[in-house]
Amino acid sequence: MKDIMVYDEAHYFDVGTSETPDIELGGVITELTESSNPTEQEKQYIHQKSKITKTTGYSNEFPITMDMVKGDKVFENFYEKFYLRKTGNDLNIDHYIVNLWENETEANTYKARKITQTVSITECNGAAGDQKQITGSLKGGDFVYGTFNTSTKTFTPNV
Structure with a gap:
């Protein structure tokens, strides 16, 4: 048995373009929580005392907090979206x-998920004497399951 620590799950983001991908490790993220936010439907038939709950979908969301560090490509990408008040597809990012605790048979290759999300940075804050931070959420998207090679930074979907 092995405890799985926060650092045993790596978060990479494609901060490049469709023509020139640039997949970078999210290095200055201080907090990231995965929330599935299930969509549920309740139904009760006349012969039942209790309702039945069915999950009909998910509204994936990852609340995020990042330190503001000049030179970190992921921070700079997220901050630019916030600063320029971008909208629509300009907010999308591959996550x-x-x-890292589930190594596949190939070296440096691990079980992984890819999700295209909307970057929604809502605050840029900091108290006197503290480092500034940005906070918000990565929202939406469906998962593609596969493997990720941390050396080549390539994702291979399951067949």
């Missing part, structure tokens, strides 16, 4: 969630 790779890599389970």
